[in-house]
Amino acid sequence: MTTIVTVGLGSCGIAAGANKTYEKIKALKDSEKLTFDLKKTSCVGMCYREPLVEITDETGTYLYGEVDADRAVEVIEKHINQHDPIRDYIVYTDLFDAPENDFIGAQVKIVLRNCGYMDPESIGEYESRDGYKAIKMIAAEKRSRESVIDTVLKSGLRGRGGGGFPTGMKWKFANANKSAEKYVICNADEGDPGAFMDRSVLEGDPHSVLEGMIIAAYAIEATGGVIYCRAEYPLAIKRLNIAIGQAHERGYLGKNIFGIEGFNLDIYIKEGAGAFVCGEETALIASIEGERGMPRKRPPFPAGSGLWKKPTNINNVETYANIPWIINNGSEAYAQYGTEKSKGTKVFALAGKVRHSGLVEVPMGMTIRDVIFKLGGGIKGNKRFKAVQMGGPSGGCIPEFLSDTIVDYDSVNATGAIMGSGGMVVMDETTCMVDVAKFFLDFTCKESCGKCTFCRMGTKRMLEILDRITNGLGREGDLEKLEELAYQIKDNSLCGLGQTAPNPVLTTIRYFRDEYEAHINHKKCPAKVCRPLLTYKVDPEKCTGCLVCSKNCPAKAITGERKKPHFINQELCTKCGVCFSKCKFESILLS
Amino acid sequence: MRISRINKKENETGSVAQDLSLLDPLIAKHKGKKGNLIPLLQGAQELFGFISGPAFEKLARETGIPLSDMYGVATFYAQFRLHPVGKHIIKVCHGTACHVQNAVEISESLEEALKVKDGQTTEDRFFTLESVACLGCCSLAPVMMIGDQTYGKLTGNEAVKIVKNIRLADNN
Numbered sequence: 001m002t003t004i005v006t007v008g009l010g011s012c013g014i015a016a017g018a019n020k021t022y023e024k025i026k027a028l029k030d031s032e033k034l035t036f037d038l039k040k041t042s043c044v045g046m047c048y049r050e051p052l053v054e055i056t057d058e059t060g061t062y063l064y065g066e067v068d069a070d071r072a073v074e075v076i077e078k079h080i081n082q083h084d085p086i087r088d089y090i091v092y093t094d095l096f097d098a099p100e101n102d103f104i105g106a107q108v109k110i111v112l113r114n115c116g117y118m119d120p121e122s123i124g125e126y127e128s129r130d131g132y133k134a135i136k137m138i139a140a141e142k143r144s145r146e147s148v149i150d151t152v153l154k155s156g157l158r159g160r161g162g163g164g165f166p167t168g169m170k171w172k173f174a175n176a177n178k179s180a181e182k183y184v185i186c187n188a189d190e191g192d193p194g195a196f197m198d199r200s201v202l203e204g205d206p207h208s209v210l211e212g213m214i215i216a217a218y219a220i221e222a223t224g225g226v227i228y229c230r231a232e233y234p235l236a237i238k239r240l241n242i243a244i245g246q247a248h249e250r251g252y253l254g255k256n257i258f259g260i261e262g263f264n265l266d267i268y269i270k271e272g273a274g275a276f277v278c279g280e281e282t283a284l285i286a287s288i289e290g291e292r293g294m295p296r297k298r299p300p301f302p303a304g305s306g307l308w309k310k311p312t313n314i315n316n317v318e319t320y321a322n323i324p325w326i327i328n329n330g331s332e333a334y335a336q337y338g339t340e341k342s343k344g345t346k347v348f349a350l351a352g353k354v355r356h357s358g359l360v361e362v363p364m365g366m367t368i369r370d371v372i373f374k375l376g377g378g379i380k381g382n383k384r385f386k387a388v389q390m391g392g393p394s395g396g397c398i399p400e401f402l403s404d405t406i407v408d409y410d411s412v413n414a415t416g417a418i419m420g421s422g423g424m425v426v427m428d429e430t431t432c433m434v435d436v437a438k439f440f441l442d443f444t445c446k447e448s449c450g451k452c453t454f455c456r457m458g459t460k461r462m463l464e465i466l467d468r469i470t471n472g473l474g475r476e477g478d479l480e481k482l483e484e485l486a487y488q489i490k491d492n493s494l495c496g497l498g499q500t501a502p503n504p505v506l507t508t509i510r511y512f513r514d515e516y517e518a519h520i521n522h523k524k525c526p527a528k529v530c531r532p533l534l535t536y537k538v539d540p541e542k543c544t545g546c547l548v549c550s551k552n553c554p555a556k557a558i559t560g561e562r563k564k565p566h567f568i569n570q571e572l573c574t575k576c577g578v579c580f581s582k583c584k585f586e587s588i589l590l591s
Numbered sequence: 592m593r594i595s596r597i598n599k600k601e602n603e604t605g606s607v608a609q610d611l612s613l614l615d616p617l618i619a620k621h622k623g624k625k626g627n628l629i630p631l632l633q634g635a636q637e638l639f640g641f642i643s644g645p646a647f648e649k650l651a652r653e654t655g656i657p658l659s660d661m662y663g664v665a666t667f668y669a670q671f672r673l674h675p676v677g678k679h680i681i682k683v684c685h686g687t688a689c690h691v692q693n694a695v696e697i698s699e700s701l702e703e704a705l706k707v708k709d710g711q712t713t714e715d716r717f718f719t720l721e722s723v724a725c726l727g728c729c730s731l732a733p734v735m736m737i738g739d740q741t742y743g744k745l746t747g748n749e750a751v752k753i754v755k756n757i758r759l760a761d762n763n
Contacts, residue, residue, distance in 0.1 A: 011727060011741075012727075012728050012731065014741070015731055015734070015741035016743065047729075050730070190727075191725075193685070193687045194688050194729055195725070196727035196728075232726065232727070273629055273668035273671065274669030274670040275669060288626060289626045290628035290630075290664070291628070292663055308625070349729060351687070351730060352687070352691050352729075352732075353691065357688070357729060423687070425687040425688055425729075427691055436691070439687070439690050449667070576699075577699075581700070581746070
């Protein structure tokens with residue numbers, strides 16, 4: 001067989017320099033007339049080891065990690081030319097014990113079944129991996145719309161965008177509403193900061209999303225499809241466009257597709273213009289219609305009156321990517337994974353203070369601790385695990401003592417957080433929970449569309465209180481005021497954004513009240529993050545007298561002679577933190 | 592809510608005589624189609640880097656969409672700029688993962704080095720500094736993006752060095 005060299009070219013890989021690696025290997029291949037096949041793929045989820053290069057030869061498959069251009073030369077020389085794999089650089093293989101074998105082994109890949117295993121720009125490769133088999137089977141067996149919906153219903157698949165509404169039910173409602181014009185929409189407006197699952201699926205396996213949409217369109221008799229994708233994801237948009245073009249060429253989109261008489265479907269991409277609230281389905285529809293993305297009252301639900309007031313089915317990227325697998329393997333196969341009420345798998349984007357940041361897909365029901373420690377490899381720098389933030393700005397912080405909570409919709413909801421779209425940002429002892437709450441509220445405050453007064457004004461007032469607390473001006477009664485505002489906002493907002501905006505504050509107050517109290521009552525930030533509450537001092541033992549801090553201090557608060565320990569005048573210090581970040585000898589102490 | 596307004600003064604000084612006829616093909620393509628407002632604005636911004644007062648007026652005049660509707664939409668979405676931008680746009684990621692890994696330091700160092708605040712453009716129109724929500728490269732946090740290039744695992748000093756090098760490379 002010909003040896004295949006595959007370079008991972010997802011956004012994260014490219015950011016880590018994968019293009020240079022690819023160019024280097026290509027140059028080597030051309031200049032030395034090497035005979036291997038050079039291929040591209042997307043993200044396999046192991047972002048912390050990027051750039052990744054996989055070599056498949058007659059002995060097996062080897063995944064090399066952290067392959068920059070220099071290392072690429074070494075790998076090609078040794079592995080390809082001398083047939084001598086470099087064990088030290090191999091992160092995953094099924095041939096021997098490699099460092100990341102557990103990372104891959106503990107996962108169940110349904111949504112990510114093709115991500116990192118094929119060229120996302122090739123419809124042929126998708127088809128060779130059972131692509132478009134599901135819709136072809138539906139057409140060949142002349143399955144009724146109802147039976148397709150029934151399969152999805154029985155699989156127990158729930159909306160992966162965060163809401164968790166049963167997908168089959170949504171389809172059933174949309175199917176029940178008769179109209180000559182109907183739409184399927186894919187919500188790819190992944191706005192949660194800290195979540196990048198949908199981006200990876202779109203970049204790595206755009207055809208599976210298309211196929212999912214085509215099946216949904218068949219099931220509800222849709223006549224048009226729209227993918228609403230963030231403009232911030234240029235690579236995803238590019239690959240989706242390629243995929244749509246290829247699907248047209250093969251007659252998988254267009255008129256009477258898959259030989260089903262009267263099944264006409266076109267799908268186009270609508271680029272979002274940057275508004276978090278457009279993740280909410282009615283706001284998303286308003287945005288496609290060219291208006292300000294403001295949610296409206298439901299009912300009527302989109303299944304009855306959606307895009308252009310026609311029955312519309314909206315699911316997110318991950319939900320659609322599940323569909324072809326479910327049709328191919330049957331609802332029982334899917335429902336064997338997961339818990340009683342949450343079936344199947346869920347993709348999580350691990351990030352923050354965790355060793356292995358990247359994408360993982362696990363069966364529902366795994367404990368949060370296992371996700372973070374078994375797959376995530378634990379906390380960076382051997383610090384103490386403090387909390388994990390799930391669900392982005394709508395979610396909450398789950399503290400360490402609740403980390404045996406299993407991941408399914410209901411268990412996560414019980415903690416006050418939400419499953420959300422699957423972002424998991426891990427926090428350690430150096431993360432200040434008040435600061436995190438403030439961060440999210442700042443986000444929702446900016447992103448509130450302004451329609452409901454409680455969301456528009458309430459988040460602003462909450463932010464002001466949090467600002468005060470982190471600036472050392474917290475007062476007694478602030479926490480009660482925060483809680484009162486939080487419940488008012490939750491009760492009086494129209495859409496999910498407002499109804500969930502206070503969650504980060506409520507969960508941090510619930511689990512980390514002592515931290516808030518330290519800020520308010522003792523004017524201290526235990527995690528040493530909130531600068532106005534810190535004191536900067538020079539460690540005379542470590543200070544080399546290099547003058548860097550005194551030169552950079554904007555308040556001229558630092559004095560001292562060359563090669564002698566410096567001194568910070570606390571009365572002049574504005575706590576800007578410049579000295580701390582400039583000092584190369586770690587001689588500025590925080591307390 | 593994000594609040595941005597057309598600044599008449601800045602538009603006058605900032606817009607180096609735009610050739611508004613460039614908008615004609617765009618208008619021809621989208622005129623009369625439903626849901627065309629956002630693509631029109633996106634197209635106009637792609638042409639000029641931002642949407643100027645005169646561009647707004649021309650679009651409104653020739654498509655029949657009320658100026659107030661256009662303005663309402665343009666100020667709603669983060670993507671649209673009503674002010675001219677620098678040659679390079681520096682996007683500093685303030686997603687959750689970057690935030691807990693000190694993205695603030697990156698922004699502050701750049702603000703200090705470029706002598707601009709978040710959202711502003713340097714006097715020589717070389718750089719525009721922006722904070723953005725999430726660039727989706729969480730594993731490389733903290734991250735910034737200049738043009739198509741993403742820079743990861745940054746410190747404040749490194750970010751400043753990168754920006755200085757870009758200026759040097761461009762001046763030569």
